[in-house]
Amino acid sequence: MNGEELTEQETALYDRQIRVWGVDAQRRLSKSHVFVSGLKGTAVEFCKNIVLAGVGSLALNDDNPATGEALAANFLIPFDENMGGGGSLAELCCDSLKDFNPMVHVSVEKGDLSNFGVDFFEKFDVVVISCCSLAAKKSVNEKCRKLSKRVAFYTVDCRDSCGEIFVDLQNYSYAKKKVDETVQCQLQYPSFEEAIAIPWRSLPRRVAKLYFAMRVVERFEDVERRRPGETSIADLPNLMKLRNELCLAHSLNESQIPDSLLERLVVSTKEFPPVSAVLGGILGQEVIKAISGKGDPLKNFFFFDAVDGKGVIEDISTS
Amino acid sequence: FLSHATPQFHHLFFRLMASGQQLSAIKGAKVLMVGAGGIGCELLKTLALSGFQDIHIIDMDTIEVSNLNRQFLFRQSHVGQSKAKVAREAVLRFRPQISITPYHANVKDSDFNVDFFKQFSVVLNGLDNLDARRHVNRLCLAADVPLVESGTTGFLGQVTVHIKGRTECYECQPKPAPKTYPVCTITSTPSKFVHCIVWAKDLLFAKLFGDKNQDNDLNVRSNDSASSSDHSEDVFERKKDEDIEQYAKRIYDHVFGHNIESALSNEETWKNRNKPRPIYVRDVLSDELQQNGNVDKMPATDNLSTLSAMAYLGLKNPQDIWSLKENSRIFFAALKLFFSKRQKEIGNLSFDKDDHLAVEFVTAAANIRAASFGIPLHSLFEAKGIAGNIVHAVATTNAIIAGLIVIEAIKVLQNDSKSCRMTYCLEHPSRKMLLMPVEPFEPNKACYVCSETPLLLEVNTHRAKLRDVVEKIVTSKLGMNLPLITHGSGLLYEVGDDLEEDMVANYAANLEKVLSELPYAITGGTMIQVEDLRQELVCNINIKHREEFDEEKEPDGMVLHGWTQAPAVENNKDTTTTTTSSNNGASTSSTSALVPNDMEEDDELTILETGIETIAAAGK
Numbered sequence: 001m002n003g004e005e006l007t008e009q010e011t012a013l014y015d016r017q018i019r020v021w022g023v024d025a026q027r028r029l030s031k032s033h034v035f036v037s038g039l040k041g042t043a044v045e046f047c048k049n050i051v052l053a054g055v056g057s058l059a060l061n062d063d064n065p066a067t068g069e070a071l072a073a074n075f076l077i078p079f080d081e082n083m084g085g086g087g088s089l090a091e092l093c094c095d096s097l098k099d100f101n102p103m104v105h106v107s108v109e110k111g112d113l114s115n116f117g118v119d120f121f122e123k124f125d126v127v128v129i130s131c132c133s134l135a136a137k138k139s140v141n142e143k144c145r146k147l148s149k150r151v152a153f154y155t156v157d158c159r160d161s162c163g164e165i166f167v168d169l170q171n172y173s174y175a176k177k178k179v180d181e182t183v184q185c186q187l188q189y190p191s192f193e194e195a196i197a198i199p200w201r202s203l204p205r206r207v208a209k210l211y212f213a214m215r216v217v218e219r220f221e222d223v224e225r226r227r228p229g230e231t232s233i234a235d236l237p238n239l240m241k242l243r244n245e246l247c248l249a250h251s252l253n254e255s256q257i258p259d260s261l262l263e264r265l266v267v268s269t270k271e272f273p274p275v276s277a278v279l280g281g282i283l284g285q286e287v288i289k290a291i292s293g294k295g296d297p298l299k300n301f302f303f304f305d306a307v308d309g310k311g312v313i314e315d316i317s318t319s
Numbered sequence: 320f321l322s323h324a325t326p327q328f329h330h331l332f333f334r335l336m337a338s339g340q341q342l343s344a345i346k347g348a349k350v351l352m353v354g355a356g357g358i359g360c361e362l363l364k365t366l367a368l369s370g371f372q373d374i375h376i377i378d379m380d381t382i383e384v385s386n387l388n389r390q391f392l393f394r395q396s397h398v399g400q401s402k403a404k405v406a407r408e409a410v411l412r413f414r415p416q417i418s419i420t421p422y423h424a425n426v427k428d429s430d431f432n433v434d435f436f437k438q439f440s441v442v443l444n445g446l447d448n449l450d451a452r453r454h455v456n457r458l459c460l461a462a463d464v465p466l467v468e469s470g471t472t473g474f475l476g477q478v479t480v481h482i483k484g485r486t487e488c489y490e491c492q493p494k495p496a497p498k499t500y501p502v503c504t505i506t507s508t509p510s511k512f513v514h515c516i517v518w519a520k521d522l523l524f525a526k527l528f529g530d531k532n533q534d535n536d537l538n539v540r541s542n543d544s545a546s547s548s549d550h551s552e553d554v555f556e557r558k559k560d561e562d563i564e565q566y567a568k569r570i571y572d573h574v575f576g577h578n579i580e581s582a583l584s585n586e587e588t589w590k591n592r593n594k595p596r597p598i599y600v601r602d603v604l605s606d607e608l609q610q611n612g613n614v615d616k617m618p619a620t621d622n623l624s625t626l627s628a629m630a631y632l633g634l635k636n637p638q639d640i641w642s643l644k645e646n647s648r649i650f651f652a653a654l655k656l657f658f659s660k661r662q663k664e665i666g667n668l669s670f671d672k673d674d675h676l677a678v679e680f681v682t683a684a685a686n687i688r689a690a691s692f693g694i695p696l697h698s699l700f701e702a703k704g705i706a707g708n709i710v711h712a713v714a715t716t717n718a719i720i721a722g723l724i725v726i727e728a729i730k731v732l733q734n735d736s737k738s739c740r741m742t743y744c745l746e747h748p749s750r751k752m753l754l755m756p757v758e759p760f761e762p763n764k765a766c767y768v769c770s771e772t773p774l775l776l777e778v779n780t781h782r783a784k785l786r787d788v789v790e791k792i793v794t795s796k797l798g799m800n801l802p803l804i805t806h807g808s809g810l811l812y813e814v815g816d817d818l819e820e821d822m823v824a825n826y827a828a829n830l831e832k833v834l835s836e837l838p839y840a841i842t843g844g845t846m847i848q849v850e851d852l853r854q855e856l857v858c859n860i861n862i863k864h865r866e867e868f869d870e871e872k873e874p875d876g877m878v879l880h881g882w883t884q885a886p887a888v889e890n891n892k893d894t895t896t897t898t899t900s901s902n903n904g905a906s907t908s909s910t911s912a913l914v915p916n917d918m919e920e921d922d923e924l925t926i927l928e929t930g931i932e933t934i935a936a937a938g939k
Binding site for chain 2: 005011012013014015016017018019020021023041045048049052053054074075076077078079099100101102161272273274275276277278280281282284285288295296298302304306308309310311312313314
């Protein structure tokens with residue numbers, strides 16, 4: 001035992017999960033600070049999980065008003081406040097989340113994600129961004145990397161019944177339990193920008209098709225200056241054109257990015273709640289691993305597609 | 320944009336149509352959820368968000384503090400209230416327009432009969448025990464309603480789909496038996512801490528504080544070898560006017576000292592085992608013997624639920640491992656608190672993991688016994704987990720599993736059973752997968768629950784009584800609660816609330832008769848029918864007469880064929896979780912053991928049920 005002990009209240013509340021990850025991990029969780037930007041259904045699932053687990057603090061960022069679409073998969077906002085009750089998504093979610101676990105400090109960070117400087121992120125151990133542009137993903141990831149302390153960086157996105165998680169733990173070492181001994185493991189993560197720059201041809205065979213499809217959609221939204229998820233069926237021909245160009249440039253067979261998959265991603269950009277639950281659960285688990293230093297963290301992409309039901313880890317890195 | 324129409328677009332229109340169908344399938348569905356706990360809370364939320372409009376939910380439990388870390392629909396202020404009802408209110412706050420019908424009741428109640436089940440499009444289970452799962456499985460089969468079944472332990476979970484005639488039923492494959500231990504391991508030769516816990520909980524605690532009329536094997540050995548007349552009277556009986564202090568010391572010396580000593584006298588037992596060490600009060604607490612233990616110094620609190628030997632002795636951290644001396648002091652303090660503050664309950668108590676004083680007593684007693692047998696001691700936190708069969712649980716796994724349940728339920732509602740999968744949530748990736756879908760298995764043609772294949776019972780029809788068949792086969796193996804046994808048109812036995820008195824007497828008499836002497840004699844070649852009306856389950860059993868049974872291998876004195884039960888899984892030291900309470904990880908380690916990390920592409924997976932394991936000292 002080192003450090004202070006958990007309080008009686010904490011021991012009673014966290015009893016079942018302490019039996020899973022131990023007192024040490026619980027103590028580390030209670031001292032960690034998590035930042036989440038983009039509060040649609042999937043991010044909200046993640047917030048619920050991490051507040052229940054008992055992190056020290058959670059800061060929420062999303063200035064958007066609570067409109068019908070934003071509420072579609074959000075169980076944190078009571079119905080009577082749905083209709084023009086004022087308040088941003090972050091504010092409304094904050095009120096609900098506080099209620100989930102009085103031992104977690106939940107707060108709101110107002111402002112545009114892209115305006116937060118490097119110093120801003122120093123306050124956090126974990127940064128999770130959802131539903132944001134390619135540029136924002138790259139820049140927030142870079143800001144986290146500039147800090148002397150390690151800030152774990154994640155993106156999570158859900159479109160239709162497909163989902164993607166990206167993880168950057170930079171230089172990460174953790175304890176791994178083998179049969180009778182504990183061995184120290186080292187993992188080297190690329191940044192988001194580095195990962196997606198890797199030529200498609202040099203990736204392992206049978207990488208999830210969803211990886212390529214998400215890159216095409218991401219690129220499309222970037223060049224067309226769309227907001228994330230701002231696509232429709234009318235975009236499909238142009239999207240397929242872009243897909244063909246990218247495949248040509250990367251010498252990848254177009255069949256690796258099927259039309260039907262692209263269709264799903266641009267037509268129904270709403271989150272499918274069961275998939276949000278799955279992604280929020282996996283991401284919650286990953287963040288708990290990263291904070292506690294226990295268990296194999298996933299490196300560095302996770303994909304889930306409700307159509308085939310597979311939840312797959314892909315290692316998209318040069319090593 | 321129709322002018323752009325290409326084959327892809329035709330495909331797209333088809334897809335849009337399909338998703339419209341999906342929506343109407345969801346909206347038109349009437350869903351029954353069984354369980355509003357860890358999985359249930361997540362499931363109800365995800366169903367509501369996904370557009371389900373008519374949800375019924377059964378749960379007999381009330382909310383406890385240790386639920387709040389994952390059952391996110393509940394708050395501190397709800398502790399003690401019905402899970403089903405509070406869950407409904409919480410979900411209506413963000414989806415007030417849907418209909419949620421709560422039942423604060425046991426799913427095994429007769430209200431929830433086959434007609435009740437028939438009204439639903441699909442049944443979704445979020446249960447925590449084998450018994451209720453089997454019951455729901457049987458009713459779903461009888462009502463011909465598809466069942467989506469689920470379970471989680473720590474980071475592991477699974478979702479399976481059961482559609483009558485198309486996929487296996489929940490009972491087509493054997494489930495791990497509740498863990499039991501041979502009586503002699505518990506009473507004489509413990510080798511693991513869990514054996515000490517079972518001894519402390521099921522034998523010592525029951526003997527001291529439970530029903531005096533219950534059979535108890537605590538003194539089996541010492542009585543066998545007892546020559547002194549001292550043992551003819553019950554040493555556990557507190558003598559008239561006996562001081563609590565004196566009584567407590569007598570019990571301590573008897574169970575940790577004399578009993579061990581008399582067990583040591585049996586040389587044969589210890590040939591290949593480490594000999595235990597008898598422990599007497601005077602060895603452990605010699606310095607305190609004089610002054611300690613004035614009952615008047617006991618706390619004056621009237622709040623019985625907060626009585627604590629730890630608090631009394633100034634021990635705070637439940638994670639600490641106490642010394643033999645500390646355990647002994649806890650033993651005395653807890654025993655004295657029971658006899659001074661809770662004397663009214665004595666004789667009626669049974670162990671409850673939420674009874675703090677009981678947990679303290681059992682922890683201390685198990686640790687003293689462990690010390691005697693050279694077994695490592697454990698903290699109260701760990702001991703509580705083992706004694707209370709506490710299953711590991713985290714919010715994230717439950718959320719993932721609930722999402723997968725809804726995905727399968729939607730397929731079922733669209734009559735798309737071909738796409739249904741059973742899915743495993745793994746802790747370590749297998750073939751890159753953390754969530755692994757597998758094709759559902761076909762129904763087992765020999766399953767006694769979902770097929771009509773008769774069972775075969777080998778039994779000595781001249782020696783076995785009807786009672787033996789009811790207890791050892793019908794109740795314990797077939798899991799029937801209200802059995803009705805017939806032979807041809809003759810009724811041999813029945814359980815129910817509304818029976819005539821003379822019938823009850825008649826059945827009671829039948830129970831004590833050997834099979835061949837029953838009014839409708841059961842002999843070799845006979846076929847009997849066993850049914851449970853509440854479960855809507857009927858089984859035919861062919862009887863085969865057999866003279867002799869091997870006492871060691873066939874302790875029931877009868878053998879049932881066509882019914883299989885997986886052997887209880889031996890606990891390995893758990894390598895998958897970070898705690899050391901190895902017993903609770905039993906279902907965890909057995910699961911991961913069956914999912915090799917680098918499986919071949921087409922290997923079939925078998926993962927055992929992850930439900931609560933129960934520990935019981937098995938009767939011989």
